[in-house]
Amino acid sequence: MIKRYQGSRLRSGRYSEAGRIYHVTTVTNARYPFFSDCDLASLVCRTILWSDRSGATSTLCYVLMPDHLHWLFQLGDGESLSRAMLRVKGRSGRLCGSAVWQKGYHDHAVRKEESIRDVARYIVANPLRAGLVSSLRDYPYWNAAWL
Structure with missing residues (x-):
């Protein structure tokens, strides 16, 4: 018996709320490290801007x-989460x-009750936890509103 992907069940409870803050993670196709290439990484950073x-x-x-994006943002007025992600990943x-991104x-x-700054610290510390750099100042592909 072949098991079907259950992603539609996961998405059925998703609710998008304008003005809400979301932490989104999206990965590259086959987790390939496309963004080890500084030109490609710069294109994604500019797309977020x-x-x-x-x-x-x-x-x-x-x-x-190199193979995924963590992004903490507030959703704009009149925007849906799925539409915002479609635009950023598509562009x-x-x-x-x-086709650098996996679907979803x-x-x-x-x-x-969650601390936004704690979530942000967790996000930007990813290159340190992954052992890519020993200091965050040595990693070029991140940004935070508090700087």
Whole structure:
């Protein structure tokens, strides 16, 4: 018996709320380290800025790892989470010249009782935990609103 992917069940409970803060993680196709290439990584970072300038998102922080992205942002007015992610992944994929992203993403709506700064610290510390750098100042593909 072949087991079907249960992703639609996971998505059925998803609720998108304008103005809400989300922590989203999305990975590259086959976890290939596309973003070890500084040109491709820069394109994704610029796409996040583009999303903010369009009003779809307001980034609190992000870190782009070689094979995935962690992004903490507030969703813009009139924007849905799925639409914002479709725009960012679609545009960055086109700019990179390939289908760099896997379908889907993991999202977490930050609850009122959670510390946004603690979530942000967790996100930007990813290159340290992965052993890519010994100091965050040595990792180029991250940003935080508190700087």
